[in-house]
Amino acid sequence: MAEIYVNPQKAKEFCIEAFEVLGVPKQDAETVATNLVEGELRGLGSHGVSRMKFYINKLEGGGFNPKPDIKIIRERPSMLVMDADNALGAVAGTKAMSMCIEKAKKTGSACAAVRKGNHFGIAAFYSMMALEHNMIGFATCNSNSLMAVYGGTSRILGTNPISIAVPAGKRLPLVFDAATSLVASGKIIVADIEGKPIPEGWAMDKDGKSTTNAKEALEGALLPFGGYKGSGLSIMVDVFSGILTGALFGLHIGELRGSPEKGQDVGFFYGAVDIDSFEDVNTFKTRVDQMIDELKASKKAEGAERIYMPGELEFIKKEANLRNGFKIGSGVLKDLMDIKNKYGLKSNPEEWLEV
Amino acid sequence: MAEIYVNPQKAKEFCIEAFEVLGVPKQDAETVATNLVEGELRGLGSHGVSRMKFYINKLEGGGFNPKPDIKIIRERPSMLVMDADNALGAVAGTKAMSMCIEKAKKTGSACAAVRKGNHFGIAAFYSMMALEHNMIGFATCNSNSLMAVYGGTSRILGTNPISIAVPAGKRLPLVFDAATSLVASGKIIVADIEGKPIPEGWAMDKDGKSTTNAKEALEGALLPFGGYKGSGLSIMVDVFSGILTGALFGLHIGELRGSPEKGQDVGFFYGAVDIDSFEDVNTFKTRVDQMIDELKASKKAEGAERIYMPGELEFIKKEANLRNGFKIGSGVLKDLMDIKNKYGLKSNPEEWLEV
Numbered sequence: 196m197a198e199i200y201v202n203p204q205k206a207k208e209f210c211i212e213a214f215e216v217l218g219v220p221k222q223d224a225e226t227v228a229t230n231l232v233e234g235e236l237r238g239l240g241s242h243g244v245s246r247m248k249f250y251i252n253k254l255e256g257g258g259f260n261p262k263p264d265i266k267i268i269r270e271r272p273s274m275l276v277m278d279a280d281n282a283l284g285a286v287a288g289t290k291a292m293s294m295c296i297e298k299a300k301k302t303g304s305a306c307a308a309v310r311k312g313n314h315f316g317i318a319a320f321y322s323m324m325a326l327e328h329n330m331i332g333f334a335t336c337n338s339n340s341l342m343a344v345y346g347g348t349s350r351i352l353g354t355n356p357i358s359i360a361v362p363a364g365k366r367l368p369l370v371f372d373a374a375t376s377l378v379a380s381g382k383i384i385v386a387d388i389e390g391k392p393i394p395e396g397w398a399m400d401k402d403g404k405s406t407t408n409a410k411e412a413l414e415g416a417l418l419p420f421g422g423y424k425g426s427g428l429s430i431m432v433d434v435f436s437g438i439l440t441g442a443l444f445g446l447h448i449g450e451l452r453g454s455p456e457k458g459q460d461v462g463f464f465y466g467a468v469d470i471d472s473f474e475d476v477n478t479f480k481t482r483v484d485q486m487i488d489e490l491k492a493s494k495k496a497e498g499a500e501r502i503y504m505p506g507e508l509e510f511i512k513k514e515a516n517l518r519n520g521f522k523i524g525s526g527v528l529k530d531l532m533d534i535k536n537k538y539g540l541k542s543n544p545e546e547w548l549e550v
Numbered sequence: 551m552a553e554i555y556v557n558p559q560k561a562k563e564f565c566i567e568a569f570e571v572l573g574v575p576k577q578d579a580e581t582v583a584t585n586l587v588e589g590e591l592r593g594l595g596s597h598g599v600s601r602m603k604f605y606i607n608k609l610e611g612g613g614f615n616p617k618p619d620i621k622i623i624r625e626r627p628s629m630l631v632m633d634a635d636n637a638l639g640a641v642a643g644t645k646a647m648s649m650c651i652e653k654a655k656k657t658g659s660a661c662a663a664v665r666k667g668n669h670f671g672i673a674a675f676y677s678m679m680a681l682e683h684n685m686i687g688f689a690t691c692n693s694n695s696l697m698a699v700y701g702g703t704s705r706i707l708g709t710n711p712i713s714i715a716v717p718a719g720k721r722l723p724l725v726f727d728a729a730t731s732l733v734a735s736g737k738i739i740v741a742d743i744e745g746k747p748i749p750e751g752w753a754m755d756k757d758g759k760s761t762t763n764a765k766e767a768l769e770g771a772l773l774p775f776g777g778y779k780g781s782g783l784s785i786m787v788d789v790f791s792g793i794l795t796g797a798l799f800g801l802h803i804g805e806l807r808g809s810p811e812k813g814q815d816v817g818f819f820y821g822a823v824d825i826d827s828f829e830d831v832n833t834f835k836t837r838v839d840q841m842i843d844e845l846k847a848s849k850k851a852e853g854a855e856r857i858y859m860p861g862e863l864e865f866i867k868k869e870a871n872l873r874n875g876f877k878i879g880s881g882v883l884k885d886l887m888d889i890k891n892k893y894g895l896k897s898n899p900e901e902w903l904e905v
Binding site for chain 1: 624626627628629631654656657658659660661663686698699700701702703704706707714716724726728758775776777778779780782783785786788789790792793794795796799800801821823824825827828829834837838841844845847848849850851852854856857858859860
């Protein structure tokens with residue numbers, strides 16, 4: 196199978212066109228398209244245009260609401276609760292994080308909770324919104340249950356990612372963004388679409404036995420990262436994103452890949468911390484740079500060529516992907532062509548190919 | 551070596567007497583003693599009376615300030631920065647968390663940062679302060695560098711713990727409290743005091759090779775939990791606790807075990823989230839109970855007899871330790887007897903023994 200490189204701008208236009216055909220207002224379509232393409236650019240194809248198929252199914256089936264009535268249902272100086280009314284995740288997600296940042300400007304720190312949300316792409320998309328405001332951003336969401344709790348084999352927890360973004364000075368920002376599973380489910384979904392095996396240790400089949408078959412893994416359960424610690428963090432993400440927000444949690448969450456008529460009711464939880472309230476911003480950034488320099492000057496472990504900071508690899512990939520296009524598999528290309536053909540889109544994925 | 555069980559109340563009285571002899575006001579002495587004994591009760595001997603030796607050395611040498619002038623140096627509706635003036639960690643730590651909780655009552659959520667702090671015991675001591683206020687509590691601190699960054703072998707990061715406490719209804723609260731190292735350094739310190747080996751995989755020696763010798767491990771480096779994810783979280787804890795607070799970070803932090811004349815200048819970062827602002831408290835607690843019930847009903851993995859929630863094991867241990875006394879090693883007992891003899895304390899550790 197040949198490697199297929201895709202022009203990011205054209206991919207974005209395709210997504211916008213598809214969303215608009217399904218009734219999504221232009222500005223919202225742009226937000227979601229930007230979010231998906233940003234996932235691809237950062238090397239996370241699992242959170243990129245591979246999800247279009249599911250987004251389109253949900254819009255078509257009524258599970259995702261193209262014209263949601265998004266409401267703030269509770270609000271105090273340093274918090275808000277948003278009812279996303281089954282919006283596309285990125286539409287509600289960017290609104291909530293913007294409001295969270297505005298509140299943090301006034302009080303020093305703030306949180307935002309979103310209920311009735313849907314798949315929101317990469318968590319770093321939201322935490323990183325804080326960077327240009329000289330804030331530290333925090334983002335979590337829960338997701339439909341694909342993972343076991345430590346000590347169990349049932350699918351009971353989402354992959355529940357955590358992202359934290361910190362501005363630096365001359366250095367790249369620090370951007371932590373990780374699923375609390377050993378791997379993000381998206382990687383297994385892509386392996387399934389492309390018919391490829393997955394490495395040993397990522398997942399169990401439905402009988403609790405280790406498997407390298409992506410389809411079996413999707414029917415079984417992922418494992419948390421770092422044993423009981425990752426499992427505990429995943430539970431906490433579900434408390435913040437699912438319970439505190441008033442969204443669903445654990446095994447109750449709607450899936451992205453099926454039930455086109457049903458919203459997922461996942462929740463997002465955001466935080467913004469205004470650096471200038473705590474410390475002179477330049478001093479803060481200079482010290483972050485110093486920390487990075489010192490961490491990178493560590494004696495390297497056997498086999499390590501370079502010490503990467505959180506998010507550094509994603510910045511490197513983004514630069515390369517903007518230059519060369521991002522790579523998709525032929526399974527994803529076929530899904531996109533199916534969308535083009537079904538809705539008679541002008542944008543033609545087969546013409547994006549750059550290599 | 552016989553197992554030595556100790557009466558918690560008597561151990562607390564000993565700590566209070568020792569602190570008072572070294573100039574600590576009674577109320578502060580009680581706070582720190584409660585903190586250390588709470589560590590023991592929760593089964594974390596690594597964060598208990600084994601630390602008395604180092605606390606006393608620091609108080610005697612001037613590194614810890616028995617009568618600190620604790621000041622709030624920056625404040626907004628949802629944040630504060632405290633200069634702890636080299637206070638005993640638990641003295642400044644409890645004050646800062648109390649203020650953080652009061653702010654969260656008024657705005658819905660708040661953060662507190664502490665600089666010029668010292669070793670503060672178990673992080674859950676602070677996150678759990680939020681529980682009786684129907685809040686979610688969050689606590690981190692940094693610590694002197696004992697751990698390698700992912701890909702490195704140099705000692706460059708602290709064990710930088712994270713604690714999150716969530717109130718439940720009929721169930722026990724969820725209390726996550728974990729070092730971002732594979733194990734807390736205190737466990738290796740206790741192994742060193744007791745002359746015992748440590749398991750393979752916990753640490754590297756100073757040449758970056760795996761070791762089971764506690765002394766070599768303390769000269770070498772611990773490993774982060776969960777590979778690059780735990781390493782990234784540890785970096786983030788250092789950003790919040792060390793850089794944002796204006797304390798020291800990474801390799802600059804003073805050690806607890808040496809330099810009696812020097813404070814550590816570690817930082818603490820706290821958060822409090824007022825549940826009632828987001829969601830009816832009873833609904834929240836009922837849903838947390840439901841989540842716990844569902845997680846515990848998971849099909850169990852081979853070898854797992856029970857599925858534990860974050861902090862559950864510590865509650866079980868506390869109940870047993872309150873009933874039977876907590877266990878210390880003969881090395882720790884000797885350290886405590888040395889303190890008794892040096893300062894002519896009335897309280898006699900050898901008389902605490904219950905078994």
